[in-house]
Amino acid sequence: MTQAVQLDQAEIDLFRDNVRKFFEKEIAPHYVQWEKEEILPREVWTKLGENGFLCVDVPEEYGGFGASFRLSAIVVEEASRFGFSGLASNLSVHSDIVAPYILHLGTEEQKQRWLPGMVTGEVVGAIGMTEPGAGSDLQSMKTRADKDGSDYLINGQKTFITNGQHCDVIVLACKTDPAAGAKGITLFTVDTALPGFARGRNLEKMGHHCADTSELFFENVRVGADQILGGEGRGFANLMDELPRERLILALGAVAACEGMLERTVEYVKERKAFGVSVSQFQNTRFKLAELQAQIAVNRAFTTQCTNEYDEGKLTAVNASVAKLTTTELQGKVADECLQLFGGYGYMQEYQISRDYVDARIQRIYGGTSEIMKEIIARSVLGK
Numbered sequence: 006m007t008q009a010v011q012l013d014q015a016e017i018d019l020f021r022d023n024v025r026k027f028f029e030k031e032i033a034p035h036y037v038q039w040e041k042e043e044i045l046p047r048e049v050w051t052k053l054g055e056n057g058f059l060c061v062d063v064p065e066e067y068g069g070f071g072a073s074f075r076l077s078a079i080v081v082e083e084a085s086r087f088g089f090s091g092l093a094s095n096l097s098v099h100s101d102i103v104a105p106y107i108l109h110l111g112t113e114e115q116k117q118r119w120l121p122g123m124v125t126g127e128v129v130g131a132i133g134m135t136e137p138g139a140g141s142d143l144q145s146m147k148t149r150a151d152k153d154g155s156d157y158l159i160n161g162q163k164t165f166i167t168n169g170q171h172c173d174v175i176v177l178a179c180k181t182d183p184a185a186g187a188k189g190i191t192l193f194t195v196d197t198a199l200p201g202f203a204r205g206r207n208l209e210k211m212g213h214h215c216a217d218t219s220e221l222f223f224e225n226v227r228v229g230a231d232q233i234l235g236g237e238g239r240g241f242a243n244l245m246d247e248l249p250r251e252r253l254i255l256a257l258g259a260v261a262a263c264e265g266m267l268e269r270t271v272e273y274v275k276e277r278k279a280f281g282v283s284v285s286q287f288q289n290t291r292f293k294l295a296e297l298q299a300q301i302a303v304n305r306a307f308t309t310q311c312t313n314e315y316d317e318g319k320l321t322a323v324n325a326s327v328a329k330l331t332t333t334e335l336q337g338k339v340a341d342e343c344l345q346l347f348g349g350y351g352y353m354q355e356y357q358i359s360r361d362y363v364d365a366r367i368q369r370i371y372g373g374t375s376e377i378m379k380e381i382i383a384r385s386v387l388g389k
């Protein structure tokens with residue numbers, strides 16, 4: 006593994022500051038409109054790329070900055086803090102899920118083919134695991150890749166795929182040996198320009214509107230064996246190896262979203278008056294905010310520990326699950342309790358907290374549900 010470029014704290018702070026300025030200038034003025042349109046303009050990807058905000062930890066030989074995950078995560082954290090949760094999910098999938106799969110599992114040819122474009126934003130990445138009949142229970146997936154000469158023919162359907170409308174490459178999980186259970190799953194890098202690939206509906210969701218979550222269809226899509234990612238029959242094991250980072254980035258986004266909601270709520274309760282005083286002066290408000298701040302601080306500390314563990318190659322599936330479970334459950338609580346402090350205005354769409362509230366809900370479902378996180382943790386607690 007290439008050693009990550011080491012930056013000092015001042016350089017990290019400068020990067021965060023640049024990300025914030027970019028979001029303020031390029032994203033904030035348009036975000037509500039993109040939510041209404043239920044998709045980001047394609048140019049947002051290339052603008053993010055031009056500014057060096059995509060796949061930040063991809064090594065320099067593939068066009069990236071070669072920084073640590075800690076730096077890369079700042080982009081998703083800041084999008085989440087601003088309350089751009091749909092964009093944060095687009096970015097997490099592209100930079101923190103698909104790019105690492107290709108980087109860690111890909112052949113030199115696959116890395117050269119896809120990573121430089123992912124860094125510039127000319128190539129958008131998606132990950133296709135979920136199917137109509139297979140979500141938490143991935144092993145029951147039906148999409149097949151059958152050998153045809155030296156190639157494979159892919160047939161099947163995926164659903165709920167983030168970046169589904171914009172994606173140019175999909176890391177796709179398929180069954181290559183349906184009788185072999187987990188050992189019969191193989192990952193492929195699939196070029197969406199190939200004949201037989203079709204995008205389905207951009208699904209209507211309760212939140213994350215600008216994240217293009219879609220159905221995808223594959224009918225006799227022919228791919229060469231050189232598009233296998235990480236070895237035939239190794240798909241399930243590879244997914245398990247890569248999932249901790251996916252869960253950690255969701256956890257970091259959740260903590261930053263909590264911090265953003267708290268900041269906006271503090272501002273509101275200081276201004277809003279009731280019974281002749283500011284809402285911030287009621288003991289209930291003070292205690293609620295204190296309680297939330299305390300829980301956010303504890304979650305921040307644990308996710309920082311997990312980030313360090315990831316950068317040292319030591320993050321376990323269990324710690325990633327603990328982080329995902331606790332932070333996303335907290336995000337739901339913070340959204341609910343902060344909205345309450347806004348009173349009726351919190352229920353109005355013109356107040357961002359109403360969007361924060363609906364956007365928070367998916368965090369406990371995708372990337373492994375809270376129940377699946379508890380199963381993983383329970384196995385480690387009980388030793389089975």
Ligand SMILES: Cc1cc2nc3c(=O)[nH]c(=O)nc-3n(C[C@H](O)[C@H](O)[C@H](O)COP(=O)(O)OP(=O)(O)OC[C@H]3O[C@@H](n4cnc5c(N)ncnc54)[C@H](O)[C@@H]3O)c2cc1C
Nearest residue numbers: 132133134135139140141165166167370371372373374376
């Ligand atoms: C907005 C959005 C974006 C997404 N993006 C992607 C993406 O980019 N790529 C992708 O592949 N997928 C994506 N997903 C899919 C997501 O990962 C799945 O929805 C999730 O894993 C749950 O699967 P499911 O929806 O089939 O629910 P199910 O697995 O059917 O679960 C239903 C309920 O049963 C519970 N349950 C299941 N198994 C157990 C168990 N063993 N013990 C206890 N309870 C259990 C679950 O926790 C849940 O409460 C996305 C989903 C959404 C909504």
